[in-house]
Amino acid sequence: MQTVTEKLEGMDVWIYHGQIYIPNTYSAGAVGSRFLIELRDKKRIMGTRCPACNRVYVPARSICKDCFGQLDEWVEVSDRGTVLTYAVDHESKPIQPMATPIVYGIIQLDGADTGFVHMLGEVDPEQLRVGMKVQAVFKEERVGNILDIKYFKPLA
Amino acid sequence: MPNRVAIVGIGQTYHTGSRDDVSQPEMVAEAVRAALADAQLSIKDIEGVFFGNMETFEGIYLPDHGMAAEVGAFGKPGFKVNTGGTTGASVVTEGFYMVSSGLYDLALVIGFEKQDCGDTTAAISAAAVPTWAKGAATGAIGEFAKQALSYLETSGAKEEHAAMVRLKADRNACRNPHAHLKLGLKSVDEVLKSPYLVWPLRLMDFCPQSCGACALVLASEKRAEKIHKKPVWIADVEVVHQEPFRAGVFGDPTGKETYTQHVACERLYKRNGITNPRKDIDMAEIYEPSNWEEMNLYEHLHFCDKNEGWKLIEKGITEIEGEFPVNPSGGVIATNPIGATPIIRVAEAALQIRGDAGEHQIARDIKTAMATALGGPNWTVLFLLKRSL
Ligand SMILES: [Zn+2]
Numbered sequence: 001m002q003t004v005t006e007k008l009e010g011m012d013v014w015i016y017h018g019q020i021y022i023p024n025t026y027s028a029g030a031v032g033s034r035f036l037i038e039l040r041d042k043k044r045i046m047g048t049r050c051p052a053c054n055r056v057y058v059p060a061r062s063i064c065k066d067c068f069g070q071l072d073e074w075v076e077v078s079d080r081g082t083v084l085t086y087a088v089d090h091e092s093k094p095i096q097p098m099a100t101p102i103v104y105g106i107i108q109l110d111g112a113d114t115g116f117v118h119m120l121g122e123v124d125p126e127q128l129r130v131g132m133k134v135q136a137v138f139k140e141e142r143v144g145n146i147l148d149i150k151y152f153k154p155l156a
Numbered sequence: 157m158p159n160r161v162a163i164v165g166i167g168q169t170y171h172t173g174s175r176d177d178v179s180q181p182e183m184v185a186e187a188v189r190a191a192l193a194d195a196q197l198s199i200k201d202i203e204g205v206f207f208g209n210m211e212t213f214e215g216i217y218l219p220d221h222g223m224a225a226e227v228g229a230f231g232k233p234g235f236k237v238n239t240g241g242t243t244g245a246s247v248v249t250e251g252f253y254m255v256s257s258g259l260y261d262l263a264l265v266i267g268f269e270k271q272d273c274g275d276t277t278a279a280i281s282a283a284a285v286p287t288w289a290k291g292a293a294t295g296a297i298g299e300f301a302k303q304a305l306s307y308l309e310t311s312g313a314k315e316e317h318a319a320m321v322r323l324k325a326d327r328n329a330c331r332n333p334h335a336h337l338k339l340g341l342k343s344v345d346e347v348l349k350s351p352y353l354v355w356p357l358r359l360m361d362f363c364p365q366s367c368g369a370c371a372l373v374l375a376s377e378k379r380a381e382k383i384h385k386k387p388v389w390i391a392d393v394e395v396v397h398q399e400p401f402r403a404g405v406f407g408d409p410t411g412k413e414t415y416t417q418h419v420a421c422e423r424l425y426k427r428n429g430i431t432n433p434r435k436d437i438d439m440a441e442i443y444e445p446s447n448w449e450e451m452n453l454y455e456h457l458h459f460c461d462k463n464e465g466w467k468l469i470e471k472g473i474t475e476i477e478g479e480f481p482v483n484p485s486g487g488v489i490a491t492n493p494i495g496a497t498p499i500i501r502v503a504e505a506a507l508q509i510r511g512d513a514g515e516h517q518i519a520r521d522i523k524t525a526m527a528t529a530l531g532g533p534n535w536t537v538l539f540l541l542k543r544s545l
Contacts, residue, residue, distance in 0.1 A: 014287075016286035016287065016290075018286055018290070020282045020283055021278070021282055022212060022215050022274065022275060022278050022279050022282050022283070023215075023274075023275045023278055024214060024215025024216075024273055024274040024275060025215075025272070025273050025274070026179075026180075026214065026215070026216070026273050027175065027176050027177075027178065027179055027180070027270070027272065027273060028179060029176075029177065029178045029179035029182050030177050030178070031179075031182070032179055061225070062182050062185075063181075063182070063185050063225050063226050064225065065224070065225040065230055066230070068199040068225065068228055068230075
């Protein structure tokens, strides 16, 4: 017996191809904005410290992850840190602003208690090592974006 | 028999068109802190967190990824829910299920939306099902225009009645410190001068895009009275799902479709011995994205007979000083942070029972209240709240 869901002999079935376009904005908020402005204007990497947990968050955040405390103590952390882990991605994707290979890692900046995800540059991927000391290289033209830091390069 | 569940903490942000000063997670945290302060609890006391918004409306996939700390869910069971327009009611339902099951004694439920980010209509239209909806989807305004036209053509209502609903909402919103739009409208003519968005729906006939969040603390019977001296009991919850009507999402001119409001009301009223809702319930906070939809909902929620909804507004029955006040908060047409909108209905109904609504408190003693939610797929969620069980 023929059912309504049965595909007929020789019949085409329809497949839709499309792209979803949704314009959006996103508010960084006062704390996120100050982080980005310090980066743009003073090449400073700012964190916030929870006095109750003695933990420094980078990038700065307004609420402590551990204790839900409202944070108001700003601290400048070093532009130098340690590579905790890294990845080298050879696959290019349309949304990705960086050319391949995309070399990036988690860096713990000196003075921070959190990992900071960013690009690694001026380094042969073969030479990358966990534990490597790195330093931020800032772009000449900064616009108030996390990519105002061009990448982190190995310390000589 | 499930355990009894009470609302013991109520918190909301102020609602407005733009909140550049905070990120989405930071805005949510404001409501959480307000609810905890109302309950005089610390975040450590909360056992589970249930929260949600209209994912993609801010262009963010999994917004919960960036806000475990801000919703107070870090280190706890925390679940994001998205059921479309009913999201803010689904989080309350989920919290209710968890506490009534005995799994938790204290749950936090949160709804939020930050509509200064993203583009709601673009998200609805762009992400619609390609086969039947994409291209024809014009967002919520077109949907509610179709509903308004059906109501205008068949019920006997005139545009003046829709304008009266707007006036009621605005008078109430002007008394509510949390409300978004406070237009100070004085006359029906002022509303009727407002331009059409999609005929017969005018700019003033429709809800705004708001930023805001609302949070409630739910407690089990054994904890409720120790936490708050005026707990508000969730006497009953009803959830009925549907799918969008192909004949037109929010209305069905064919007359062959099942309205979830009918099913939900019939079940809820029967279980609770409600035979005359306007007598047996003291007030309602309903989810009315447009003034036309408010009149329509009066009928679908059985507050009156078919084609009588506009007569309730004409007679002033649903005014704050009327026989059966509806939306003394100013409702959705004044304030619409979508993911928070249904939970605000519950919060405002609970405040009326507590007598803590302030300037928009109903003068009469409110012992029983109803809160409703409506969503794109024609879903209905109903809550019956009581001062005592
Ligand atoms: Zn802390």
